[in-house]
Amino acid sequence: MLLLERIFNMRIGITGATGFIGSALAKAAVERGHEVVAFSRSKNLALPGVNSIRPIHLDKDLVLDPSGLDALVHLAGESVMGYWSQKKKARIRDSRVNLTQRIVKAMEGSQDRPKIFLCASATGAYGDGGDAILTESSPRGKDFLASVCEEWEHRARSAEAMGIRVVLLRTGMVMGNDGGSWPLLKKIFKLCLGSRLGSGKQFVPWIHLEDEVGIILHALEHESYRGPVNLAAPHPVTNADLTRLFASHLKRPTFIPVPAFALKLILGDLSTIVLDSQRVMPKVAEDNGYIFKHPRLEDALMSLL
Numbered sequence: 528m529l530l531l532e533r534i535f536n537m538r539i540g541i542t543g544a545t546g547f548i549g550s551a552l553a554k555a556a557v558e559r560g561h562e563v564v565a566f567s568r569s570k571n572l573a574l575p576g577v578n579s580i581r582p583i584h585l586d587k588d589l590v591l592d593p594s595g596l597d598a599l600v601h602l603a604g605e606s607v608m609g610y611w612s613q614k615k616k617a618r619i620r621d622s623r624v625n626l627t628q629r630i631v632k633a634m635e636g637s638q639d640r641p642k643i644f645l646c647a648s649a650t651g652a653y654g655d656g657g658d659a660i661l662t663e664s665s666p667r668g669k670d671f672l673a674s675v676c677e678e679w680e681h682r683a684r685s686a687e688a689m690g691i692r693v694v695l696l697r698t699g700m701v702m703g704n705d706g707g708s709w710p711l712l713k714k715i716f717k718l719c720l721g722s723r724l725g726s727g728k729q730f731v732p733w734i735h736l737e738d739e740v741g742i743i744l745h746a747l748e749h750e751s752y753r754g755p756v757n758l759a760a761p762h763p764v765t766n767a768d769l770t771r772l773f774a775s776h777l778k779r780p781t782f783i784p785v786p787a788f789a790l791k792l793i794l795g796d797l798s799t800i801v802l803d804s805q806r807v808m809p810k811v812a813e814d815n816g817y818i819f820k821h822p823r824l825e826d827a828l829m830s831l832l
Contacts, residue, residue: 538562539747540593540641542583542630543602544574547706548698548739552600553577555740556747566591566603589636590629598643598747601630601683607672611796620675627682634686645694645746646683650732650759652676652697655803658730662810663697663755670799680755692753694746699732699759699807701739704831712773721774725787727767729804732759735821735830742809745817752815759807762823766801769824776828 539556543549544565553563557576565574566583574580583591583603593599605622609615627646634640653661654668667673680695687693701707715721739758746752764772774781790798809817821827 535748536560536562537597537643537747538564538595540564540566540581540591540596540599541602542566542591542600543604543647544577545569545572546602547703548701548736549600549602550574551703551705551736552602552740552743555744559744564596585626590626590633592637593630593634593641594637594639596641598645599630599634599641600645600743600747601627602647604647607797607800609797610794611671616671616796620678623675623679624682627679628685631682631686634691635689640689641691643692643694643747644683644686645696645743646680648676648680648683648695648697648755650697650699650757650805650807651800651803652680652755653805653807655799656730656806657804658806661757661805661807663757668803670803671796672799684754692750694752695755696743696746697755697757697759697807698739699734699757699805701734701736701758702827702831703736703739705736707736713777717777717779721770721777721779722782723767723770723784724790725766725785725802727765727770727784729766729802730763730806731766731769732757732763732805732807733769733824733827734758734760735827737820737830741820742812742817745812745815749815752811754811756811757807757809758812759809760822760824760827761809761813761819763806763808764824772824772828776825776832 539561541549544553556563562578565577565580605618651672654670654673
């Protein structure tokens with residue numbers, strides 16, 4: 528564990544500040560004494576604790592104004608949920624790869640640019656890893672999401688040429704009461720429709736919202752964070768274990784397992800999200816001294832319930 532010197536009192540810009548993770552991050556950052564600038568397409572935005580709001584222009588050359596910020600956290604992007612038609616895939620790629628490139632260009636054109644750039648990514652960067660333990664140094668996958676993550680991260684890391692410290696937030700399944708996967712899963716299991724998916728042996732990288740926000744703030748505040756960071760709890764579970772724990776905590780029976788071929792038939796390429804195995808470990812966060820509030824799924828579910 529490293530003893531780290533913390534950076535205090537930053538002005539932090541956040542894209543996606545109205546989203547599930549962004550709003551929680553903004554609130555926590557303000558509580559820790561930072562100033563938060565939210566980037567939004569809405570002119571009538573009200574975010575508790577946010578100090579100021581700047582526009583984000585998806586249809587203009589200058590997508591946003593990053594001047595005067597100490598750090599910029601980029602969380603905005605098209606949801607991966609929904610049928611992956613070619614148009615949907617194009618929107619997923621464009622909202623991540625192209626938007627990130629435009630944000631880096633905006634920082635390049637600013638005389639008073641941020642010194643820190645944290646860019647969202649995903650554990651999908653690893654593809655299907657089977658039973659192998661996946662750390663930040665593990666090889667990338669080869670499927671659609673992995674290729675998007677590779678391009679996405681490459682665009683973000685181009686900011687390093689300007690002397691900006693870049694951190695890539697490879698996030699797993701985030702669990703919180705106000706968004707993410709938990710509200711939907713809770714409804715499914717309460718209707719007694721929860722079931723094992725495929726073999727159930729695939730590992731699911733999950734993280735509680737408190738730890739998601741906690742690691743992002745830790746990475747902002749400590750210079751030692753650079754490059755990829757896995758945002759996943761240190762105790763990944765298999766889909767079968769997750770199903771059993773959900774059913775137990777919600778006091779509901781599980782439904783008949785859904786075979787992999789049916790998921791592939793119904794969901795198409797989207798099925799990789801639930802069938803790929805990613806035994807992701809948060810090596811960088813733990814090496815930098817981050818202590819998880821919810822290291823085990825049992826604890827996380829108790830807190831959510």
